Amino acid sequence: MRIHYLNCGTMHPRFTSLIVPHMDRVPCLCLLVETDDGLILVDAGFGTQDMEDTSRLGAGNLILNTRPDAEQTAVRQVERLGYGREDVRHIICTHLDRDHAGGLGDFPHARVHVTADEHDAALNPRDARERERYRSCHFAHGPDWAIVEGSRGEEWYGLECVRDLPELPHGILLIPLAGHTRGHCGVAVDSGDGWILHCGDAYYVKEELREDGRTPLGVAGFRRIAHCDYKRAMEQVERLKEVLKRDTGGLTLIASHDQFEYRNLFGKPLD
Ligand SMILES: [Zn+2]
Numbered sequence: 022m023r024i025h026y027l028n029c030g031t032m033h034p035r036f037t038s039l040i041v042p043h044m045d046r047v048p049c050l051c052l053l054v055e056t057d058d059g060l061i062l063v064d065a066g067f068g069t070q071d072m073e074d075t076s077r078l079g080a081g082n083l084i085l086n087t088r089p090d091a092e093q094t095a096v097r098q099v100e101r102l103g104y105g106r107e108d109v110r111h112i113i114c115t116h117l118d119r120d121h122a123g124g125l126g127d128f129p130h131a132r133v134h135v136t137a138d139e140h141d142a143a144l145n146p147r148d149a150r151e152r153e154r155y156r157s158c159h160f161a162h163g164p165d166w167a168i169v170e171g172s173r174g175e176e177w178y179g180l181e182c183v184r185d186l187p188e189l190p191h192g193i194l195l196i197p198l199a200g201h202t203r204g205h206c207g208v209a210v211d212s213g214d215g216w217i218l219h220c221g222d223a224y225y226v227k228e229e230l231r232e233d234g235r236t237p238l239g240v241a242g243f244r245r246i247a248h249c250d251y252k253r254a255m256e257q258v259e260r261l262k263e264v265l266k267r268d269t270g271g272l273t274l275i276a277s278h279d280q281f282e283y284r285n286l287f288g289k290p291l292d
Pocket residue numbers: 118120121222277278
């Protein structure tokens with residue numbers, strides 16, 4: 022499987038340069054996996070309609086401040102690689118927040134894999150926060166959902182995982198990492214050269230995962246606002262640290278909004 026890293030949207034959150042300098046600009050990192058049976062996206066970033074009309078992203082976008090740039094959307098990047106939107110057969114979502122699910126509508130024929138808890142949270146929001154973070158316009162086209170139930174107790178690097186996902190290659194696993202949202206998960210992909218774990222929003226900057234590292238103060242504050250279950254979200258950070266301890270080489274962790282990871286991947290700072 023050939024794997025591309027894509028940035029499918031850039032946010033310049035307001036008021037962060039002083040309070041949360043680590044997050045003064047954030048990418049929306051996604052994976053595009055080329056397989057013999059077509060393309061698989063891990064997270065969809067923002068969509069072309071969001072870029073035309075950012076009011077679709079809700080009041081939260083007044084803070085998140087998404088840059089309207091259709092060229093960053095997954096569909097435009099897929100096209101630049103010489104494919105058509107119909108070549109994307111599957112999309113696996115770490116969760117369904119606006120900055121991860123906005124692009125679903127650009128791939129109406131794709132199967133959309135998501136945990137049962139996340140599907141329920143997005144389509145049956147429980148409170149004002151869930152009603153705001155999930156945008157019903159992102160699901161209005163009627164995605165072809167493939168709902169993933171819980172794991173059967175299998176493990177990957179010591180973490181509970183869901184293997185053998187229907188219709189997906191064996192080298193793709195879901196790793197439940199709830200806390201940021203009710204059904205948030207990581208997505209592990211075997212590149213053939215080692216595993217890549219897309220951690221979604223389970224952490225924001227790698228500094229949080231260093232053994233001696235402390236979550237930078239501003240990032241911790243942001244986490245309190247953005248996570249539906251702060252305690253559980255912090256437990257996931259600790260579990261990811263344990264995963265890194267088990268790594269004997271060949272394991273790569275990425276997070277959606279890590280601008281420093283962006284710089285590593287693309288060899289330039291995020292603008
Ligand atoms: Zn996010």
